Amino acid sequence: MNKSKEIINEVKKAMVGKDNVLARVYLAILAGGHILLEDIPGVGKTTMALAFSKALALDYNRMQFTPDVLPSDIVGFSVYKKETGEMEYKKGAIICNLFLADELNRATSRTQAALLEAMEENQVTVDGISHLLPHPFMVIATQNPVGTAGTQLLPDSQMDRFMIKLSIGYPNEESEIEILNRRQVSNPLDDIKQIVSKAELEDMKSEVEKVHIAAPIFEYIVKLVAATRNNEYIIRGASPRASLALAAMAKAKAWAQGKDYVVPEDIQMFFNDCLGHRILLTPEGEEHNKGAKWVLDNILKSITPPSIQ
Numbered sequence: 001m002n003k004s005k006e007i008i009n010e011v012k013k014a015m016v017g018k019d020n021v022l023a024r025v026y027l028a029i030l031a032g033g034h035i036l037l038e039d040i041p042g043v044g045k046t047t048m049a050l051a052f053s054k055a056l057a058l059d060y061n062r063m064q065f066t067p068d069v070l071p072s073d074i075v076g077f078s079v080y081k082k083e084t085g086e087m088e089y090k091k092g093a094i095i096c097n098l099f100l101a102d103e104l105n106r107a108t109s110r111t112q113a114a115l116l117e118a119m120e121e122n123q124v125t126v127d128g129i130s131h132l133l134p135h136p137f138m139v140i141a142t143q144n145p146v147g148t149a150g151t152q153l154l155p156d157s158q159m160d161r162f163m164i165k166l167s168i169g170y171p172n173e174e175s176e177i178e179i180l181n182r183r184q185v186s187n188p189l190d191d192i193k194q195i196v197s198k199a200e201l202e203d204m205k206s207e208v209e210k211v212h213i214a215a216p217i218f219e220y221i222v223k224l225v226a227a228t229r230n231n232e233y234i235i236r237g238a239s240p241r242a243s244l245a246l247a248a249m250a251k252a253k254a255w256a257q258g259k260d261y262v263v264p265e266d267i268q269m270f271f272n273d274c275l276g277h278r279i280l281l282t283p284e285g286e287e288h289n290k291g292a293k294w295v296l297d298n299i300l301k302s303i304t305p306p307s308i309q
Contacts, residue, residue, distance in 0.1 A: 002204075004256040007055050007195045014051040014188040015044055017175030021168050024273060025052065025140075027256060029201075030208050031248035033163025034119050034139040036277060041144065043168045047189065049100045049140050054192040056201050058097035059134065065107035071114035075124040076131070089126060094118050097134055097198065101141040105154055112158060115139065119161040136201055156280075163245045164270065165277035204255075211251040212261045216306035221246050221267060227299045228275060233285030234295060238278040245274045264305035272296050 004026070011022055025048065028035050037045050046062065053060035063069065076092035093099065094115070104112060118124050122133045141162070143154065159165075171179065182188050196204070221243050229237030250266035276292040285295055 002256065002258060003195050003200075010055040010192050010195055011048070011051040013191050015048050016178045016182070017171050018044070018048075018168055021166055022048070024164060024166055024270075027249055027252040028163050029056070029136075029138055030205055030252040030256065031163060031245075032136070032138075032205055033245060033248060034141070034161055036159070036162040036165040037140065037142045037168065038145050038165060039142065039168050043170060045140075045142050045168060046100060046102065048168070049098060050189055051192055053098045054189065055195050056098075057194045057197050058136070058201075060098045060100070061093045061096040062100040062102060063093045064102045065104050065111070067106065067108055069107050069111050071111050072126075074111065074114045075118065076126050078127045078129075087127065089129070089131060091131075092124065094124060095131070095133065097136055097138070099137075099139050101139055103144055104141040105143040109155070112154060115141075116158060116161065119158075136198065136205065159277050160239060160241050162277065164249065164273040166273060208248075208252050208255045211254050211259070213247060213251065214261065214306075214308060216308065217250075217262050217264065217267065218247075220264060220303070220306050223303050224267070224271060224299060225275070227303060228279050228296075231295065231299065233282050233290065234279050235282050236280040238275050242275050242278050246270060249274060261308075263308050268300060268305070271300055 008019070008022055008026055011026070012019065015022055025035055029052065039045060049062070050060060052058070063074065072092065074092045074094050076090050076095065078087040078089055080086075081088045101115065104115075114124075118133060118137075119139055122135075122137055123130045124133065125131070170176075225238050225240075225243045225246070227237075228234050228242075231237070246267060247262075249270040250262045253266045253269060254260070254262045272293055275296055279292060279295070281290075281292060281295065285291070
């Protein structure tokens with residue numbers, strides 16, 4: 001059951017002119033990954049997350065991260081029940097299908113770390129007792145690239161948990177006019193209909209996992225990722241988790257297009273999205289407007305893709 005076009009079209013009712021970003025977020029959801037959005041306030045991050053939660057019938061929670069947010073606010077806590085003489089678990093905000101961590105970099109390191117187990121293990125541990133998260137589960141986290149006073153940079157271990165890093169950006173003039181027009185009558189979010197159930201989404205994710213990747217494609221992925229570990233502009237290259245993310249995104253793209261196998265173009269499409277936040281550049285790599293995209297684009301050009309019939 002491939003309802004990809006219907007889902008994207010439904011979300012587009014609330015997000016105008018950002019088809020490329022919506023497609024990538026949707027594919028990351030299919031691939032079972034978490035998404036990091038680095039962008040300025042007001043460009044639609046929360047709107048997009050809400051739109052996907054409605055179209056996919058996902059339980060949704062949003063938390064605005066500030067320095068006073070505690071780990072227990074996220075994962076929950078235990079309280080003593082006098083009637084039973086036992087401790088009772090009170091759920092935290094993360095007990096949902098889609099958790100929007102808004103401005104995650106404004107929280108303390110301890111609070112940021114509370115997300116790690118949830119993102120990696122699909123569970124939280126409170127007072128030594130593990131609590132499974134619902135299926136499906138995903139995190140969409142945001143951070144503001146400007147106004148960094150009082151913020152905590154996300155540690156490398158947490159950055160590596162995000163399958164892709166994206167930026168929405170400003171709408172063009174035509175799209176912004178359309179946004180104003182749509183808001184004249186009603187909130188576009190109110191018009192979004194459910195396209196699939198949670199169970200159907202889980203079935204779709206299972207089908208994505210069955211998409212075939214041939215040995216030459218695996219070799220291509222490994223060569224691309226390994227090239228980041230031996231590059232004059234990169235201090236620290238990407239980990240094997242980057243290879244897994246790249247493969248998962250490529251499989252999701254292939255399935256959404258009705259294919260049961262991955263081709264090199266599927267890998268190339270997400271190389272920057274999956275690796276841009278996983279590498280650490282040298283000062284020379286950062287200067288002259290090079291940046292991660294310039295470095296990764298050159299790596300893509302330097303590795304010959306396999307020929308897949």
